[in-house]
Amino acid sequence: MSVLALAGGVGGAKLANGLAAILPPGTLTIAVNTGDDFTHLGLTICPDIDSVTYALAGLNDTVRGWGMADESWAFMAALRDLGGEDWFNLGDRDLATHVLRTHLLRDAPLSAVTADLTARLGIKQAVVPMSDDPVASIIESDRGDLNFQDYFVRYQCAPRFHAIRFAGAAQARPAPAILAALDDPALEAIILCPSNPILSIGPILAVPGMRERIAARRVPCVALSPFIAGQAVKGPAAKIMGELGLPTTPATVATHYAGLIDGLVVDDADLGAGAPVGVAFHGTNILMRDPADQQRLAREVMAFARTLAQAGP
Ligand code: GDP
Ligand code: CA
Numbered sequence: 094m095s096v097l098a099l100a101g102g103v104g105g106a107k108l109a110n111g112l113a114a115i116l117p118p119g120t121l122t123i124a125v126n127t128g129d130d131f132t133h134l135g136l137t138i139c140p141d142i143d144s145v146t147y148a149l150a151g152l153n154d155t156v157r158g159w160g161m162a163d164e165s166w167a168f169m170a171a172l173r174d175l176g177g178e179d180w181f182n183l184g185d186r187d188l189a190t191h192v193l194r195t196h197l198l199r200d201a202p203l204s205a206v207t208a209d210l211t212a213r214l215g216i217k218q219a220v221v222p223m224s225d226d227p228v229a230s231i232i233e234s235d236r237g238d239l240n241f242q243d244y245f246v247r248y249q250c251a252p253r254f255h256a257i258r259f260a261g262a263a264q265a266r267p268a269p270a271i272l273a274a275l276d277d278p279a280l281e282a283i284i285l286c287p288s289n290p291i292l293s294i295g296p297i298l299a300v301p302g303m304r305e306r307i308a309a310r311r312v313p314c315v316a317l318s319p320f321i322a323g324q325a326v327k328g329p330a331a332k333i334m335g336e337l338g339l340p341t342t343p344a345t346v347a348t349h350y351a352g353l354i355d356g357l358v359v360d361d362a363d364l365g366a367g368a369p370v371g372v373a374f375h376g377t378n379i380l381m382r383d384p385a386d387q388q389r390l391a392r393e394v395m396a397f398a399r400t401l402a403q404a405g406p
Contacts, residue, residue, distance in 0.1 A: 094120065094281040096395075097274045101126045101293020102141040103159055104319055104327060105286035106148035108394070111387030112284065113149050115395070118217035122274035124267075126288070127203070127222045128230030128259060128296030129241050133181055134172075136191040137198055140242075141293065142207055142222055143190055150214040155383075158327065161186045180247045204268040219270055223297045226265035230296050231258050241292075250329040254336045257291060259299040267300050275306045282398035283307055285316035287379065289330045290349045298353075308353055313401035315356040315394055317379060318343045322362040326380065347372045355401045358394055373401060 096116055100109045100123050109123045126141045140159075147153035147161055154162040164184035173179045183191065190210065197206040202225040211220045232244040234252035244252060267275075274280065288294050298304045307314060320341045325331040331341045339345045343359040347369050350357075356373045359366075364376035375397040381387045 095274065095277050095279045096121050096282050096284060097271070097280060098123045098284040098286055099288075099294055099297050100124070100141070100145055100286040101288030102129070102144035103148075103153075105141070105288035105293060106145045106153070107381040107387050108284070108286040108317060108391060109145055110148045110384065111381070111389075111391030112394075113216075113218045114384065114388050115391050116218070119219075120279075121218040122270060123218065123220050124223050124271045124274075124297055125220060126293045126296050127224060128228055128292075128299075129245070130227070130229070131240065131242050133183075133242075134178065135195070136183075137195045138181075138191050139194070139203070139207075139222065142220065143187070145220050146190075146207075146211050146214065146216065149211070149216045149218065149220065152214070160184050181242060204270055208270075219274075221268050221270040221274075223268060223271065223303070224265040224300050225268050226261060228262045228265050228296060228300065229260040230292065231260055232256075233258065245292075245329075250332060254329075254333045257295060259296055262296075262299045263301065265300050267303050267306070271303075272306075275310055280310065280312050281402070282312055282395065283310065283314040284394060284398070285314070285350065285354065287317035287319040287326075289319060289325075289328060289333075290346055291330070291333055304353065313356065313398040314354045315358060315398045315401070316346065316350050316354045317358045317390075317394065318346050318360065318363065320346065320363070321360040321380060342366050343374065344369055347374075356397055358390075358397060373404075 125145050130139045152161050154160050168185050203222045204225050230241040232239045233256040236252040319330050323341045334341045343363050347357050358375050360379045361376045368374040
């Protein structure tokens with residue numbers, strides 16, 4: 094049996110890491126958001142691919158919450174001394190990824206480069222960019238249209254969110270390994286990790302054909318809520334929902350994924366809210382503090398998906 098998971102960065106990576114650990118090697122495909130990708134100082138930077146990769150390789154920094162553990166910052170200090178742009182932090186170890194990726198991209202598409210880099214780190218599951226074609230998330234805000242990293246890092250999500258659009262999406266195709274995962278007769282479930290529904294899962298679903306193929310595939314599709322008791326665990330998801338006039342509840346998440354998901358895993362604290370028609374809720378503790386939490390939740394998500402499969406469409 095095989096599983097397809099959709100993930101953004103750090104939040105998605107936690108569940109993806111749990112799924113990677115509990116599923117047999119070679120049976121999990123993780124489709125990762127590349128709407129955050131950008132070129133900085135000549136380097137191709139893929140923040141969400143790196144968050145997932147570092148988590149699965151056990152190289153992620155769990156205290157800082159992003160980037161690599163045991164990081165040092167000599168490059169940034171030297172860059173600052175030279176008067177270089179220093180609003181985007183690049184750790185010394187992390188830098189090796191960006192330099193090597195940029196070099197390898199001269200001869201191969203991003204999905205091949207990502208397969209190569211993740212294999213070198215010993216990762217036994219498939220980490221796949223949503224597309225080999227460039228798609229850039231643009232935030233429409235009260236300060237105008239902002240490139241994603243300007244909104245997210247430079248301005249720390251302070252501008253008021255109006256909408257998001259995906260430059261280049263119309264010409265993009267899902268990466269070949271994602272199409273293969275969706276066509277795999279052994280596919281058992283599709284999991285939408287608890288990533289930001291708008292900023293992280295939104296771009297993946299905006300790749301033409303992605304949403305339609307997921308909806309058309311008659312296997313259980315289960316999402317996880319990024320909200321617990323009205324709060325995002327991390328990041329601007331709750332702020333953005335507020336700016337859109339939407340409550341930070343599982344019902345909002347379920348409605349956002351309407352037509353796509355059969356089930357939503359929510360925190361026990363939110364079970365009272367009630368599920369919209371057509372979506373089954375499963376309540377549990379959805380906070381992942383460590384790999385044990387990630388694996389426990391991944392097992393529950395798979396068990397929930399299997400009950401939905403038995404229940405039938
Ligand atoms: P980013 O690209 O690094 O910002 O990461 P994602 O979009 O993948 O993840 C951000 C989302 O993950 C936020 O909306 C968080 O609320 C959610 N998140 C982070 N940690 C957890 C967790 O332990 N449990 C759940 N359910 N959601 C989480
Ligand atoms: Ca991201």
